[in-house]
Amino acid sequence: MSSSAPSSALLDRFAAIVGEKHVLREAADMAPHLIENRGLYHGASPLLLKPGSVEEVSAIMKLASETGTPIVPQTGNTGLVGGQTPREGGSDIILSLERMNRIRDIDPVGNTMIVDGGCILADVQKAAEEHGRMFPLSLGSEGSCRIAGNLSTNAGGTAVLAYGNMRQLCLGLEVVLPTGEIWNGLRRLKKDNTGYDLRDLFIGAEGTLGIITGAVLKLFPQPLGHQVAFAGIQSVEDALTLFKNASSLCGPALTGFELMPRIGVEFTVRNIPGVRDPLETVHPWYVLIDISTSDSAETAERMTTTLLEQGYEAGLVQDATIASSEAQQKALWHMRESMSDAQKPEGGSIKHDVSVPVAQIPKFMHETAIAVMAAMPGARICAFGHMGDGNIHYNISQPVGADKAEFIGRWREMNKIVHGLVLEHGGSISAEHGIGQLKRDELGSIRPEIEIDLMRRIKMAFDPAGVMNPGKVLRV
Structure with missing residues (x-):
C-alpha cells in the first residue's frame, strides 16, 4: 500500500x-x-x-x-x-455510497427488504411503513446515517432490547472485496447452514474487509399498540428492579428501557429547542419505557399502567407520565435521543460507549462516579443509555468554567478510569460505535494476543494489498 x-x-x-x-x-x-x-x-x-x-x-x-x-x-x-x-x-x-440509495425490493409476505448500501435509514423505515411493515433500527442520526454504515458498525440504537442490533436485522449482504471481486450473498433465508457465515465477518468490520453495497434486511409487522412512559426514580438500583418487573410483565412487548440522569434532562431542556421537562418534580434518575404490542392499543396501555402502578406501590416510581398521543411519544424519545447533542453547548465532553452485564449497571455506575470525581472534582457526569441491553453512554462534561482544551487533554486519563472499571465488570469498551481510530490501540492492549492475531489473519486474507480503510480497527 x-x-x-x-x-x-x-x-x-x-x-x-x-x-x-x-x-x-x-x-x-x-x-x-x-x-x-x-x-x-x-x-x-x-x-x-x-x-x-x-x-x-x-x-x-x-x-x-x-x-x-x-x-x-x-x-x-x-x-x-x-x-x-x-x-x-x-x-x-x-x-x-450516497448515490447508491435504491430500495431494490420489498417482500411483505416474507418480511424482507433488499436495499442499496447507501440508503438512508429513515428512508428504509418509511419504505417499510408504506408496505405495512416496520424496520426497527432507530438512531438519533437516522435522517442522515446509511445502511452500509449501520451494518459496518453493527449499529444498535434504541430497540435492541426487542429486535437486536444490525447483525440480527440482516439476512444477507452484497459486498465488493478489496480485490474488486463481488460477493453476492443477498439471501433471504432465515435458515442457511451452508458453511462459514461470511455475512457476520463484514458486519461490524467497519469497512476494513470490503464495501457493503447491498443488504437483505428483516422487516416486522407494525405493532397495533404502542405506549411510551417517562418515570422519575430515586436510584439506578430502583431502575434495575423496575426493568426486571417490566421484563416479567411485558415480555417481548418491552421494546425500550432507557436510563437518564437528572443532569442529562437539565442539559437537554436547556440546550435543545422545544424540549420540556416531562415531570413537574425533580428526581435523581429517570427511565423512559417503550411498550409495543401486536394485538391492540388497549393491551399496551394496560401493560404500561399496571407496570407504573406496581412501581408506585413498591416505592420504585416516584412520579410518571404516560404519553397521550403519538406527538407526545415522539417528544419523549426526542429528549432521550438529543441528550448527547445537548452536551455540546456545555463545553468539552469526554464520551464513552460501553456495555456491562445488565445486573452490574448499578455497581458500575456507583464505582465509576466515585473514581471520576476523585480524579476530576467538578466534572459533570452525564451517563445514560439503553439499560435493557447494558449499553451505557458514559459521558463526562467539563467542570463549569474549566478550560476546554485542558479538559479534552485528559481524555486518555478518563478513558483509563472508565474502561478499566468496564473491564472489571466483564464489559466491553465499545458497545455500538465501533473501534475506528479512537479505540484501535486500546483494543490491541485488552484483547488476548490470539484474538488480535486471528483478526489480522482475516484482514490479510481479505485485503492482501492493505488498501481497505487502513489504520482502522487494527494496526497492521
Missing part, C-alpha cells in the same frame, strides 16, 4: 470510472467529508468518488489493489470513532 499521495494521472483514472460530475476535488467541497462528527479527527484526501453501481465500486477497488491506493468507504459520516475519516497524509481516496 502506498503512503504517498496518488499522482494526478492516477486520480484521473479513478475519476474516469464514475465520471467527473461524480467526483469531488476542491478543498471546500471535500471539507465536510474530512472531519469526524465530533471533530476529533481531521483527515486529508485528494479525491472523493461517488460510484453509482456495484460495477463501478468493483472497478475502483480493482484499480486500488493494483496500484496500492488506500480507499476509505464513507456513508453518512455520522460515526463517532473516526472509522470513516481519511488519515492525515493525503494518500486516502474517499469512496462515498
Whole structure:
C-alpha cells in the first residue's frame, strides 16, 4: 500500500470510472467529508468518488489493489470513532455510497427488504411503513446515517432490547472485496447452514474487509399498540428492579428501557429547542419505557399502567407520565435521543460507549462516579443509555468554567478510569460505535494476543494489498 499521495494521472483514472460530475476535488467541497462528527479527527484526501453501481465500486477497488491506493468507504459520516475519516497524509481516496440509495425490493409476505448500501435509514423505515411493515433500527442520526454504515458498525440504537442490533436485522449482504471481486450473498433465508457465515465477518468490520453495497434486511409487522412512559426514580438500583418487573410483565412487548440522569434532562431542556421537562418534580434518575404490542392499543396501555402502578406501590416510581398521543411519544424519545447533542453547548465532553452485564449497571455506575470525581472534582457526569441491553453512554462534561482544551487533554486519563472499571465488570469498551481510530490501540492492549492475531489473519486474507480503510480497527 502506498503512503504517498496518488499522482494526478492516477486520480484521473479513478475519476474516469464514475465520471467527473461524480467526483469531488476542491478543498471546500471535500471539507465536510474530512472531519469526524465530533471533530476529533481531521483527515486529508485528494479525491472523493461517488460510484453509482456495484460495477463501478468493483472497478475502483480493482484499480486500488493494483496500484496500492488506500480507499476509505464513507456513508453518512455520522460515526463517532473516526472509522470513516481519511488519515492525515493525503494518500486516502474517499469512496462515498450516497448515490447508491435504491430500495431494490420489498417482500411483505416474507418480511424482507433488499436495499442499496447507501440508503438512508429513515428512508428504509418509511419504505417499510408504506408496505405495512416496520424496520426497527432507530438512531438519533437516522435522517442522515446509511445502511452500509449501520451494518459496518453493527449499529444498535434504541430497540435492541426487542429486535437486536444490525447483525440480527440482516439476512444477507452484497459486498465488493478489496480485490474488486463481488460477493453476492443477498439471501433471504432465515435458515442457511451452508458453511462459514461470511455475512457476520463484514458486519461490524467497519469497512476494513470490503464495501457493503447491498443488504437483505428483516422487516416486522407494525405493532397495533404502542405506549411510551417517562418515570422519575430515586436510584439506578430502583431502575434495575423496575426493568426486571417490566421484563416479567411485558415480555417481548418491552421494546425500550432507557436510563437518564437528572443532569442529562437539565442539559437537554436547556440546550435543545422545544424540549420540556416531562415531570413537574425533580428526581435523581429517570427511565423512559417503550411498550409495543401486536394485538391492540388497549393491551399496551394496560401493560404500561399496571407496570407504573406496581412501581408506585413498591416505592420504585416516584412520579410518571404516560404519553397521550403519538406527538407526545415522539417528544419523549426526542429528549432521550438529543441528550448527547445537548452536551455540546456545555463545553468539552469526554464520551464513552460501553456495555456491562445488565445486573452490574448499578455497581458500575456507583464505582465509576466515585473514581471520576476523585480524579476530576467538578466534572459533570452525564451517563445514560439503553439499560435493557447494558449499553451505557458514559459521558463526562467539563467542570463549569474549566478550560476546554485542558479538559479534552485528559481524555486518555478518563478513558483509563472508565474502561478499566468496564473491564472489571466483564464489559466491553465499545458497545455500538465501533473501534475506528479512537479505540484501535486500546483494543490491541485488552484483547488476548490470539484474538488480535486471528483478526489480522482475516484482514490479510481479505485485503492482501492493505488498501481497505487502513489504520482502522487494527494496526497492521
